[in-house]
Amino acid sequence: MRGDRRSVLRAAGLVAGAGLLARGAVAAEPGHEPSVLSGEAMTLTIGRGHVVIDGRTARAVTINGGVPGPILRWREGQTVRLTVVNELDEETSLHWHGILLPFQMDGVPGVSFPGIAPRSRFTYEFRVGQAGTYWYHSHSGLQEVAGCYGAIVIDPAEASPPMREHVVVLSDHSFVNPAHILRALKVDPGYYNRQPQTLADLVAGRGQGLGDRLRWAHMRMDPTDIADVTGAVLRYLVNGKGAKQGWSGDVVPDEPVRLRFVNAAGMSFFNVRIPDLPMTVVAADGQDVRPVTVGEFQIGPGETYDAIVTPTGPRAWPIVAESMDRSGMALGWLAPLSNVASAPPLPVPPLRERPLLTMKDMGMDMPGMDMKGMKMRDHANAPQVKMGPGVEMINPMPMDRTGDPGIGLDGVGHRVLTYRDLVSRVPNPDLRAPERTIEVHLTGAMDRYMWSMDGMTMSEAHEPISLRTGERVRVTLINDTMMAHPIHLHGHLFELVTGHGDHSPRKHTVTVLPGGKVSFDTTAQPGDWVFHCHLFLHMAMGMMRVVKVRPA
Amino acid sequence: MIRVASATACAVLALACAPQIAVAQDEHAMHHGMVMDPAPAAPPAGPPPAENASAPDGTGDAGTGTGAGTDQAPGTAPPPAPVHDRAADRFWGADAMAHAEMTMMGGHSAPRYSAVRIDLAEIALSPQGDGYRWEGEAWTGDVDRLLLRTRGEGQTGGRLEQGEIEAGWSHALGPWWNLQAGVKQDIRPTPARTHAMIGFEGLAPYRFDVQALAYLSDKGQFTARFEGSLDQRITRRLVLQPRAELNFAGSDMPAERIGAGLWRAEMGLRLRYEIDRRFAPYVGYSWDWATGRTADYRRADGDRVANRAVVIGVRGWF
CATH class of the missing domain: 2.60.40.420 (Cupredoxins -  blue copper proteins)
Structure with a gap:
């Protein structure tokens, strides 16, 4: 294209x-227009199917025959009964992303329920206590990557x-x-990565100069690894x-x-x-x-x-x-x-030029500071991280980057949204100060394609993150990698710590930019939940934890 | 064994670092104190949480730092005891959940991948006679890998001059380096020896691919090989690869016609075109020299001390 x-x-x-x-x-292509399902009882059938993309047919895991699956249209305050029929030859599941519900209806096999066995069905039932735009997707294997997702729209209780x-x-x-x-x-x-930096770029004066290229090569980092x-x-x-x-x-x-x-x-x-x-x-x-x-x-x-x-x-x-x-x-x-x-x-504007990562994305951008003595992989900067082949770097100076527009969007000639621009319309429901801080390091090694939290994959780390029911905690995510990670906590909304006090923006997924850190406060909801990077291959590699919340 | 040792080391380290953790948390709190408006002192630690609630204001001008909500500094309450039971057991049964949990944990680890890599597969065109050469590796695993490596060369139409096959184990020491150990069997030259191998392979600063392997033969002969290369992208698909290889021997080995010390050096420059990253034909030039006593052996045998050749081949993986 x-x-x-x-x-x-x-x-x-x-x-x-x-x-x-x-x-x-388009309508002649069957199953291509996402239909809308609403009411008390909805049936979603997950099966093998196809999606036609620009005239080419791709295999897909479909919901009710389509990619995406139907739009689920609910109303705040109603109870929904969702029967999921698994027509696959493997286990499946549906997770209701961003929905606050009893944990056993959250849809993560092995954590919230046993999963939906091949050729069987499962009925989710819960009360919808919120409004807004959300989505749902399979939490089994790589089915989501293969097309198993759809949107949820919840209308507010009072008519707007x-x-x-x-x-x-x-x-x-x-x-x-x-x-x-x-x-x-x-x-x-x-x-x-088909857009690496080349010698031809250097000669033409594009991208990094020789000095920067040597510095990055010395660190074995690739500024085009976006x-x-x-x-x-x-x-x-x-x-x-x-x-x-x-x-x-x-x-x-x-x-x-x-x-x-x-x-x-x-x-x-x-x-x-x-x-x-x-x-x-x-x-x-x-x-x-x-x-x-x-x-x-x-x-x-x-x-x-x-x-x-x-x-x-x-x-x-x-x-x-x-x-x-x-x-x-x-x-x-x-x-x-x-x-x-x-x-x-x-x-349609053409694709803009591929951006380059900068020293800021390594946690090394302090004006007037000598970066020479800074170590890129100093365990002392993150004692809780288990150092090993899967930890390529430890961010030497994590920065709050919630005021940044995202990779490649500095100076694009118009205003770009940042997390700091978000201010909740209504006061936050829980205004207590957090009782403690939990630090989680997002770790990885691109050259081995390993991804983890605190240097351990989910299966290596037998310790879950343990919380008390109703406890107010601050979670600080520190990105020790050169990639942006969208981190999602199931079953909770959390308030970003971006200086907006009792009107902090509430989210369920937050992107931590490379070199950056993000803090959020949340109130622990009872049950077992997962907490993971929403880049599915990162999650599959183990950048995930179980959060277990029990009465104090 | 190594895993147990490193886990112990980690635990020791964690204990040793405990004061630093506390310091780090204090700094963290300070940082927030500085960024935000004057925050009320952290509420006393511990449950019940309701006591920590600040008065819900709602009338405050949000977005300007009211000192409420997330503007407040976190406390220092101790974490609860780690939880290990499964909350879902009481809804779906312990057996079903245990099984599902095992599947999920297994599904989120990265147990095993496999690949075959061909570094060199080329013909060498030289005024002294054409030859051929290969070098490649197959592996399976992830952090720990089983390796099968082979390399060899010979004259076109003649016999194989040098050939070896090596089986080994590769263990990731860090993000860039692997420790390798195994057994190498010579096919040529004869007498064909069997060697124990130990060494390192990895990515050095400036993104040099480096391999340094040491061998001890069944006759007690010590040899070593050092290989380094660098991929320099000229365009998206065109890659120039300078490459060097140095071979050392611990002693004179007259039967193998190898002298002590650096006995063979080789340099190459190959330009490949990546039709795909998995399949890249190349052309290049390769030089090699025998040195010291080895050069003497060659001269005595009527062989050439130095060779130069234009090489044409393919590189790839599948």
């Missing part, structure tokens, strides 16, 4: 210029003014089996459709529309923008925030953002979601409902 702008425009023209025809054609809205599920999908991708990374960790799995093997999707298929959401010119963005990608962060159309972010991870208007935001796997936009004029607006390493983009459209023939598509 890169460098193939004309065909994108043609596809766009097809959607916008002959929208009805295009929609008709109606507004046009669209769910925008961003995801990635491969024509290659995820297990093969994992093996390629184990054998050759840079296998999917994503493990890239556009070289992934296709980036909007609501299950490739860029050329061009998913399109109906809009009415000059009428606001709420876009419910979900990043359901197995391995990809996205930079989301609608060029020249300001986006007003009104909710993060399903929780209302004070409206903040930005030109772009970076969304990590597992996160959701609700943004209101007002497309003007009879034009088709592109929703551009670049992968963070700029190796590809998911592309969708907002196109006028009527008068489609006179709605010319706005141009």
